[in-house]
Amino acid sequence: MSEVVLEARDLKKYYPVKKGVLQRTIGHVKAVDKVSFELHAGETLGIVGESGCGKSTLGRLLVQLERPTEGKVLLEGRELKTDQELREMRRDVQIVFQDPYTSLNPRMTVGDIIAEPLLIHKKDLGLKGTERARVQELLEQVGLNPEHINRYPHQFSGGQRQRIGIARGIALNPKVLVCDEPVSALDVSVQAQVVNLLERLQRELGLAYVFIAHDLAVVRHISHRVAVMYLGQIAEQGEADQIYSHPMHPYTQALMSAAPVPDPVIQAQRERIVLSGDVPSPANPPTGCRFHTRCWKAKTGTCDVNVPVLEHKGKADHMVACHFAEELTSVTA
């Protein structure tokens, strides 16, 4: 397997909950709680989970938009401490945002938007006044007309705007692109085009993606490996096919059973696992296994006391954080 480009080690992000006149901290929202994973060069790691499970916070931690409360992000095995290191790191890890309507400055031309990363890192890259040619090259690379360089974002459709965001993201030839729900704001017909674009760019540029999404079908299509998050932690992680065809964690099983199957006959026959209750608050997560309050396999005395460790189970590279993972029978997805 190729080398590791990005590694998250025990990442935690706690947001303090403050109350009263003195703004005393009365607790923490544990948005991301001890998340570790490795991302290899040229691969796509899909991160799925329901709203509020900490997917986006994780993405923001990876590009250093948020400082982790604990833990670290390693780029090619190096920890980033100084400002200079952070600056260099920003060239290698970039982000594409969810909403193409707020991710582009309405008062800048497309040319200026895509040239911004080049201008910011001009000195480090040793560029000399060649941004415009590079911007046009980038526009072409993401399937836009290079002659539209002087247009403003509002003159483009949602899908085209997302392409502009991607062009900005790849302008510095990064090694990793964090895609935070890059297609969920787009029409279904446009989603496929943007996903295909991402796949083409991966082949051409050898990019590694962290693909954050809640759309299971899209994640399955694009990802080599998948991590399932629940309440700020990774519940299950492994090869995409393995996760989708043989989920071992009860939460993953429930998640997979909720995804519609395009065949109405199979869809009608298959059993849907309906979870009871709501997602507990990340400010006060359940003890032991975080999923035990909604899990049908939970056993008192084990699941509500002991925290399950994310460990190898089943096939190679398949990791599950569940005490009873092996006892689960596979459901067909």
Added chain:
Amino acid sequence: MSEMNPVTGDAATTKEGTSTAAEPGPDGANAVPTRERARSLGRDAWEELRKRPSFWFSTALIMIMIIMALFPQLFTALAPQSDPRAADLSRARQAPSGDAWFGFDGQGYDIYARTIYGARASILVGVLTTVGTLLLGSIIGLVAGFRGGWLDALLSRVGEIFWAIPLLLGGVLFMTSFPSGLDTPYSVVVGKVVFVLTILGWPRIARIMRSAVLQVKPLDYVQAARALGASPLRIVLKHVLPNAFTSVIVVATIDLGAYIATEATLSFLGIGLQPPVVSWGIAISNASGLGLLQSAPHMLLFPSVFLSVTVLAFIMLGDAVRDAFDPKGR
């Protein structure tokens, strides 16, 4: 705009469909590199402004007023009465005539000459106060909104302290503490009024700026710039300021008229601009005396018209500038 081709609705999806397949197409940019110059918001805004009649109209009016303020003699040279300080009590409150175009005021001064000469003080007070509040308020609002935390709390509370002082009361307190005498230089008399109005007026701009900055700051494009490693200065100048200043511009141009009016009120109380300084504010307050409105309405009419036209010109300019800097409006 000829090349404006907003891709919307259904057209968007078809456009989207073709763009992947063959957009770099037949005579694409490979063969003919785009010769067009790089465009920027500033240049585009100027191109846009040049096409607007309201921009030229307001600019022309403002230019006339500025020339009037600089060289009032040009405007009074041909008038029958040209000295703003020549008073003839026997002709007090006479209506406009061929001999005195705007008539005479309560002291027997020629209103035309007084109005022309009054432009200087009024425009100085209005423009300088607007510029002063704009600079002070924008910077403080920007810093408070962008930095947040204790600095925001501190600056906001300081602003609220000044905000809580009524403009008139603050003006009265300041001007009576530092009164102007008859031999005080012109610039000091005007400067004091500008100073007190700026000190009391900036929190309004600062609050608007702060809330605009707070609105822009969490948006994804600002986050994207941060992720790219842009310096805070770059983020403020390129992303936050251009998207936050429009509401401030509009309020500032409207306030310009209010400052000239407040100057008038202070002058009416005898503590703003002092004679021998001539201003529209002084003229308007002189004309507002009991009974004068009925017996000599021309005293109020002419300085008021000049004041209104000036304020209108600035508001029109502000609107035109705001629209020109909004690419969506084009």
